[in-house]
Amino acid sequence: VCLSVCLQDAQVRRMLSEVTQSFMIPLERYLATLLPLQRTITPWRQPPSLKPFSQADFLKTLEVTGPHLTTGLKGNWTGLYKRFFSTPNFQYWLRLRQLEATNKIRVLYMEAICKADVLFWMRDKTEVEVVDFILRLNDLLHGQESEVMSPLAPRLEHSLAAQMKTITDALSDDMQALLSTLPLDAST
DSSP: OOOOOOHHHHHHHHHHHHHHHHHHHHHHHHHHHHHHHGGGGOTSSSOOOOOOOOOHHHHHHHHHSTHHHHHOEEEEEEHHHHHHSHHHHHHHHHHHHHHHHHHHHHHHHHHHHHSSSSHHHTTOOOOHHHHHHHHHHHHHHGGGSTTSSOOOHHHHHHHHHHHHHHHHHHHHHHHHHHHTOOOOOOOO
């Protein structure tokens, strides 16, 4: 008797897990469409933002991406999603995914900066533009201290610091002296 109850329990758990995955997959797919394209991330402009989550737009995608395609279960999926949207669980899930996506954009932006030829970029820039860029790099390095930002990989942190040093070393002695008085982290 215990063996049969254990088997039934395992089957119910597996079925619930499969239905839950089928329910979440359309949400994950829709969230992926809110990310900017990687080719739009360039070191010379502020990184693009994550587009806002729209319940109405998501619900429009259900017909072609909904859980009915993978579960075989019929039902009022739209109504279920609408109820889910009003729960604290959804708000928590959405906030976590938005933070993950924002961190991903931040990392892609920093990787673009690390690969950039900053000395070539500096050739036709004013000192004000260059200093602004240094301050932006410094903010990125220190952004990891924020509770919502994931820590940077040491390799990325060192590459950003090296780019800051490359830029700073190319500035006039006066500007280097001025920047040395600011709380910059070019020595990481």
